[in-house]
Amino acid sequence: MKKGMFITLEGGEGAGKSTLAQTLTTFLQAKDIGVMLTREPGGTKEAEAIRSLVVSGDKDRFDPITESLLFNAARRHHLTHSILPALESGTWVICDRFVDSTLVYQGYVQGVDIDFLKKLHHDVCEDVFPDLTLLLEVPVDIGLYRAHRRQHNISETRFEQKGHEFHETVRSAFLELAQQHTDRYCVLDGTLSENDLTQAAMKYINSLLQQHN
Ligand SMILES: Nc1ncnc2c1ncn2[C@@H]1O[C@H](COP(=O)(O)OP(=O)(O)OP(=O)(O)O)[C@@H](O)[C@H]1O
Numbered sequence: 001m002k003k004g005m006f007i008t009l010e011g012g013e014g015a016g017k018s019t020l021a022q023t024l025t026t027f028l029q030a031k032d033i034g035v036m037l038t039r040e041p042g043g044t045k046e047a048e049a050i051r052s053l054v055v056s057g058d059k060d061r062f063d064p065i066t067e068s069l070l071f072n073a074a075r076r077h078h079l080t081h082s083i084l085p086a087l088e089s090g091t092w093v094i095c096d097r098f099v100d101s102t103l104v105y106q107g108y109v110q111g112v113d114i115d116f117l118k119k120l121h122h123d124v125c126e127d128v129f130p131d132l133t134l135l136l137e138v139p140v141d142i143g144l145y146r147a148h149r150r151q152h153n154i155s156e157t158r159f160e161q162k163g164h165e166f167h168e169t170v171r172s173a174f175l176e177l178a179q180q181h182t183d184r185y186c187v188l189d190g191t192l193s194e195n196d197l198t199q200a201a202m203k204y205i206n207s208l209l210q211q212h213n
């Protein structure tokens with residue numbers, strides 16, 4: 001059986017990642033493709049326990065190096081127990097955030113050495129990279145407004161609490177990563193309506209489907 005395709009969604013707070021991830025999952029299921037929707041940090045019971053540590057509580061609770069180690073510990077569990085077995089069995093995986101979020105939030109934004117983070121990814125997470133990364137690009141104010149307006153996940157505000165400048169750097173760092181990895185990155189305009197955004201994303205998914213067949 002052919003390996004499944006691995007798709008990740010990246011972008012700042014409130015960019016629309018989770019919404020689009022759900023829509024794309026439903027779309028692929030309708031095409032009779034086996035697909036698993038998952039998220040980071042988290043995705044397994046053990047990694048979700050680490051998630052609850054890192055995304056809640058005081059914004060200065062962990063220094064960036066501790067955060068990097070916690071995210072990598074969660075990612076290793078998620079990869080080895082969930083993502084890689086699914087891909088091996090031919091299931092497609094859609095993951096809401098992945099390694100690029102660590103490079104951006106802990107590396108570019110909070111100053112952890114990028115080479116150290118790449119080495120961690122290599123040694124801890126088997127250097128697994130997605131086939132396709134969809135970057136949802138929205139102005140910081142729009143993203144934060146959407147994230148605040150949303151009523152659920154009221155406890156997961158640790159990163160939202162960081163200041164405006166933090167989120168501006170997140171935005172430009174993701175764009176820089178997209179420019180460095182044009183082979184797998186597609187930048188989408190996250191201010192489009194949900195419908196138009198889905199159509200834009202489907203162009204890229206359809207080309208993956210063609211490669212896969
Ligand atoms: N294309 C869109 N246009 C307008 N609103 C949207 C769009 N996509 C999502 N939203 C709304 O914006 C809010 C944030 O969306 P979503 O939760 O998908 O973002 P996210 O990137 O997953 O955020 P977070 O980083 O906080 O997890 C939700 O209330 C959602 O309904």
Ligand SMILES: [Mg+2]
Pocket residue numbers: 017018019096
């Ligand atoms: Mg989300």
